[in-house]
Amino acid sequence: MNAEEIEKVAHLARLGLGAAEREGYARELSRILDLVSQMNAAATEGVEPMTHPDAAGLRLRDDVVGPEIDRDRLLAGAPLTRDGLYLVPRVIE
Amino acid sequence: MEWETVIGLEVHAQLNTRSKIFSTSKTAYGAPPNTQANVVDAAFPGVLPVLNREAVRMAAQFGLAIGATVHRRSVFARKNYFYPDLPKGYQISQYEHPIVEHGHLAITTPAGEKVVGITRAHLEEDAGKSLHEDMNGFTGIDLNRAGTPLLEIVSEPDMRSAAEAVAYLKTLHTLVRYLDICDGNMQEGSFRCDANVSVRPMGQARLGTRAELKNINSFRFVERAIDYEVRRQIAVLSSGGQVRQETRLYDSARDETRSMRSKEEAHDYRYFPDPDLPALIVSEALMAEATLAMPELPDAKRRRFSAQYGLSAYDAGVLASSRELAQFYEDVVAAGAEPKLAANWVTGELAARLNADGLDIADTRVAAPALAGLLRRIADGTVSGKAAKDVFEAMWTGAGDADAVIDARGLRQVSDDAAIEEVVRQVIAANPKQLAQYRAGEEKVFTFFVGQTMKASRGKANPAKVNEILKRLLAP
Amino acid sequence: MTLTITKIAEDLAAGRCSSRELVDDALARIRAHASLNAFITVDEDAARRDAEAADRARHAGGAGALTGVPIAHKDIFCTMGVKTTCGSRMLADFVPPYDATVVRKMKAAGCVMVGKTNMDEFAMGSSNETSYFGPVRNPWDRDRVPGGSSGGSAAAVAARLVPAATGTDTGGSIRQPAALCGITGLKPSYGRVSRYGLIAFASSLDQAGPMAQTAEDCAHLLAAMAGFDEHDATALDVPVPDYVAGLGRDLKGLRIGVVAGHFAQGVEPLVAEAVREALREYERAGAVLVDVTLPNSAHAVPCYYVLAPAEASSNLARYDGVRYGFRAPEYQDLEDMYKKTRSQGFGPEVKRRIMMGTYALSAGYYDAYYVKALRLRRLIADDFARAFEHCDVIAGPVSPSTAFALGAKNTDPVSMYLNDIFTIPVNLAGLPAISLPAGFAGGLPVGLQLIGRYLDEARLLNVAHRFQQVTDWHTRVPAGF
Known part of the structure; x- marks a missing residue:
């Protein structure tokens, strides 16, 4: 992976990387990709992708309203709030 | 040159379940901020989505109502992007395998009946709301809406005018309320519409480049936004320009659409099957319920x-x-x-x-x-x-x-012939001049006698009888 | 505290000790051995309070099997009102407003939590060196790693600071530290134990399980942890068998599958020899060894290092500095806040995996990496299904080596990843597996892995328990503890 790809991926993941970090990740991720590319030795044509252990089914729930959480408790750990709202730097539309 | 307009619509209908699609929070509109969000809606570490069966039943019922295929197996995926009102950093939505596909809706237009194809309808969760007003340089985040179930209904590009688009929307609006799966309240955002609009020279098979119009929250605005956009695109193309594929916002105050971003950011949503949610299997029992509940x-x-x-x-x-x-x-x-x-x-x-x-x-x-x-x-x-x-x-x-x-109030109508005749005789006797005019051939005087009779009977005389008796007694 | 849970429960029931005494003892040992760095949070007052409440409950006649038993939870489980860090600066001050289902169930069973154990950051690591709170030391050799990611739990049990602890296992995070610290750890089948409140690493692979001195203790703990949960759509709604009742069944005719390759590819000879000796022990007990193959497991590590980072990259997107946790102190705008918060809040290994996962899911690479890995996952799972047509359990080493030196592998992520070569296939297939002490190599514990059929935890516990009836590896305590 080159520096440009690293920067693109870092942006998608919203990770701010310094120049040294970018270089380090470029090196390490390339090694990991080498490891990962060993997968190509396996023939997988026509194999159904497996996203979950087979026995796992999706259980549904009934449409019932559950207990509420007090807003002060919900917001207690938030870095910045006002009047019951989470605050972030202004989003420009 | 003659131009043809091509319109496809994407409707987001909030399903009127009691609780959210993946959490047990209430879905009612208008509560104080962040009072209808729990740890699941706020994406706390460790929480998990559990799918609301009723939302699935509603989607299946919609599918049946539009003659679509209701897939017995569908898959929830994650659409990954960062936005402050998207708590998990991804939206759970159906992507490759939606629950409903290949439906249609018949609409009535001035030119007659027309069938609009519905490509797909899929389940997803709504985001929270970002509030920009009165925040002194901040944006406030309210998660009450986060996790409200949505059915996204995507039409084929089958509509050829703003009027057809509105007819489709109204028909769809009626349908979801009929099915009692959406309250249809457009002001509150329960029924929202995006329009994909393009134009092409009449007779050309290939579709023109489309613009996606957002924020059109009434039938009237849909019509106006599309009309504006069609005029804009024709003007661009007629002057030798090219339409850009972009998202445009409709500004109802100015009655115009404008580009939402100065530079289009390349999105890469990295869709993948949600590892918290194995495939959704719609059971026979649930299909039977949807069929039975069909009005x-x-x-x-x-x-x-x-x-x-x-x-x-x-x-x-x-x-x-x-x-x-x-x-x-x-x-x-x-x-x-x-x-x-x-x-x-x-x-x-x-x-x-x-x-x-x-x-x-x-x-x-x-x-x-x-x-x-x-x-x-x-x-x-x-x-x-x-x-x-x-x-x-x-x-x-x-x-x-x-x-x-x-x-x-003594409003009982008098239909008794003798009583009416008595009144009519009095009216004729009191108006000899008009009687003479009538008999001389001035037929319009007849209405004068009707009026006088009704007045004399204080409006209670049966008009049909009055007509009949007057005709008889006025005759020479 | 060298007592097992089974013995503690007997003593408590007989009135030979109180929960308060047990908890005081545990707290004293935790304090005395703080240099192991096995714990991130210990709330002594709360633990004593809960112990006294357990004693009162017992006197009032309301005691269950585990009432008053001190335990520790891996700091990945949300504990209401008690800081839950997941080993990360991102959550260094995070106090959950709710209990994980595992925590709630164990509370309901009467367990008293004495603290939260150290772990690799967001469970990403095999050595416990990625923790924001510093590495945990292996009680057998303080210059060596305890394994990871549940290294704090493993070290705490090995050093007998607590009789048992919870762990989580995404690619070996219960079994490998259990092996490296000489204790018993069970990774249940996917769906057997609720994941609600377990801070997600890779959702389709994560499972919670018990870590204790013996298989019998694990049976008691799994009984308390397992079962249906309305908050986890993947938690199975199936009956939980009586794991304790099945422990004693004899092993005559048991078919143990052995994979030839598990004694080759980079496995230390002394580790291989200890495992072979364990297999001979089973033969003496009447079991039969059967050759089986798992050809696609050779690709399990690459497969896992696509799937787990991909899921993690999405699971960890919620740490954005908006609703809880760390937010960078200074930033220009929203984008800058996101980037600074996440680059300062996450450590290097977590960021590496987020990068890897984001890359694997991004446009143009999705099919080549992610979908390819999903297909391979199916082949790996199918291999197990075929092997289990010929055997009842599969046995082999947990890890190719014993505990390695601190710092030995953290310059090379790939060599660290390869440490999990025998544990990862099990998570990909969703199967249960147990790690139990099977001897020593160079003075360090060696772990035997038994892999079972889906939902066949009862047999694994039975097979492990019988081994522990005729061996004493599990009773060995490192010097100084």
């Missing part, structure tokens, strides 16, 4: 009203436009009112009164049996149509049933 649909009802009650296509359409209104109408008829008269009154007097008071049919102050009582008195000649309107007003303000009002 008579608007189209079928409209056709039945025309055939069964002899109503005009227009009246049948108006009455069938809402399940509640249609039910009210049929209750009036069942209580003994003549069907056509009942249709006139329900779509006329009653609708006007509801509209004036800002009420829904559910809040009517004259119940179906009471209205039927009044309509029976019109039919049997007890009151004139004109007097009936006064009776209706009195009933609306709580003065009692039709008979009570008619008696209390």
Whole structure:
């Protein structure tokens, strides 16, 4: 992976990387990709992708309203709030 | 050059479940910020989504109603992007494998009936709301809406004018309310629409480059936004320019669309199957429930009203436009009112009164049996149509049933021949000059005698009888 | 505290000790051995309070099997009102407003939590060196790693600071530290134990399980943890068998599958020899060894290092500095806040995996990496299904080596990843597996892995328990503890 790809991926993941970090990740991720590319030795044509252990089914729930959480408790750990709202730097539309 | 407009619509209908799609929080609109969000909605570490069965039932029912395939197996995926009102950093939505595909909806346009294809309808969760006003440089995040179930309904690019787009939207709007899966409130955002609009030279097979119009939250704005956008695109192309594929925002105050981003950011949503949610299997039991709960649909009802009650296509359409209104109408008829008269009154007097008071049919102050009582008195000649309107007003303000009002106000129509003849004789005797004119051939004087007779009878004389008797006595 | 849970429960029931005494003892040992760095949070007052409440409940006649038994939870489980860090600066001050289902169930069973154990950051690591709170030391040799990611839990049990602890296992995070610290750890089948409140690493692979001295203790703990949960759509709604009742069944005729390759590819000879000796022990007990193959497991590590980072990259997107946790102190705008918060809040290994996962899911690479890995996952799972047509359990080493030196592998992520070569296939297939002490190599514990059929935890516990009836590896305590 080159520096440009690293920067693109870092942006998608919203990770701010310094120049040294970018270089380090470029090196390490390339090694990991080498490891990962060993997968190509396996023939997988026509194999159904497996996203979950087979026995796992999706259980549904009934449409019932559950207990509420007090807003002060919900917001207690938030870095910045006002009047019951989470605050972030202004989003420009 | 002649241009053809091509429109496809994406509708987000909030499903009116009690609780959210993946959490047990309430879905009611308008609560104080962040009081209808729990740890699941706020994406706390460790929380998991558990799918609401009712949302699945509603999606399946919608699929059946539009003659679509309801897939027994569908898959929830994650759409990954960062935004402050998207708590998990991804939206759970169906992507490659939606629950509903290949449906259609018949719409009525001035040019006749037309069938619009519905590509797909899939389940997903709504995001929270970002509030930018009065925040002094901040944006406030309210997660009450986060996790509200949405059915995203994507049409084929089958519409050729703004009017067709509106007809499709209205038909869809009626349908979701019929199915009782969405309250359809556009102001509150329960029924939202994005439009993909493009133009191409008439006869060209290839589609033109489209713009996606967002933020169009009323039928009127849909029409205006599309009309503006079509004019804009034609102007661009006519002057040799090219339409950019982009998202545009409709500004209703200026009645124009404008590009949402100065530079288009390349999105890479990294969709992948949600590892918290194995494939959704719609059981036979759930399909049976959806089938059993299926009401008579608007189209079928409209056709039945025309055939069964002899109503005009227009009246049948108006009455069938809402399940509640249609039910009210049929209750009036069942209580003994003549069907056509009942249709006139329900779509006329009653609708006007509801509209004036800002009420829904559910809040009517004259119940179906009471209205039927009044309509029976019109039919049997007890009151004139004109007097009936006064009776209706009195009933609306709580003065009692039709008979009570008619008696209390002495509005009973006089149909007794002898009594009317007596009044007519007096009127003729009192107006010799007009009598002479009439007999000299001035037929329009006839209406003068009708008016005088009605006045003398204080409006209670049966107009048909008055006409008949006047004709007889005025004859030379 | 060298007592097992089974013995503690007997003593408590007989009135030979109180929960308060046990908890005081545990707290004293935790304090005395703080240099192991096995714990991130210990709330002594709360633990004593809960112990006294357990004693009162017992006197009032309301005691269950585990009432008053001190335990520790891996700091990945949300504990209401008690800081839950997941080993990360991102959550260094995070106090959950709710309990994980595992925590709630164990509370209901009467367990008293004495603290939260150290772990690799967001469970990403095999050595416990990625923790924001510093590495945990292996009680057998303080210059060596305890394994990871549940290294704090493993070290705490090995050093007998607590009789048992919870762990989580995404690619070996219960079994490998259990092996490296000489204790018993069970990774249940996917769906057997609720994941609600377990801070997600890779949702389709994560499972919670018990870590204790013996299989019998694990049976008691799994009984308390397992079962249906309305908050986890993947938690199975199936009956939980009586794991304790089945422990004693004899092993005559048991078919143990052995994979030839598990004694080759980079496995230390002394580790291989200890495992072979364990297999001979089973033969003496009447079991039969059967050769089986798992050909696609050779690709399990690459497969896992696509799937787990991909899921993690999405699971960790919620740490954005908006609703809880760390937010960078200074930033220009929203984008800058996101980037600074996440680059300062996450450590290097977590960021590496987020990068890897984001890359694997991004446009143009999705099919080549992610979908390819999903297909391979199916082949790996199918291999197990075929092997289990010929055997009842599969046995082999947990890890190719014993505990390695601190710092030995953290310059090379790939060599660290390869440490999990025998544990990862099990998570990909969703199967249960147990790690139990099977001897020593160079003075360090060696772990035997038994892999079972889906939902066949009862047999694994039975097979492990019988081994522990005839061996004493599990009773060995490192010097100084």
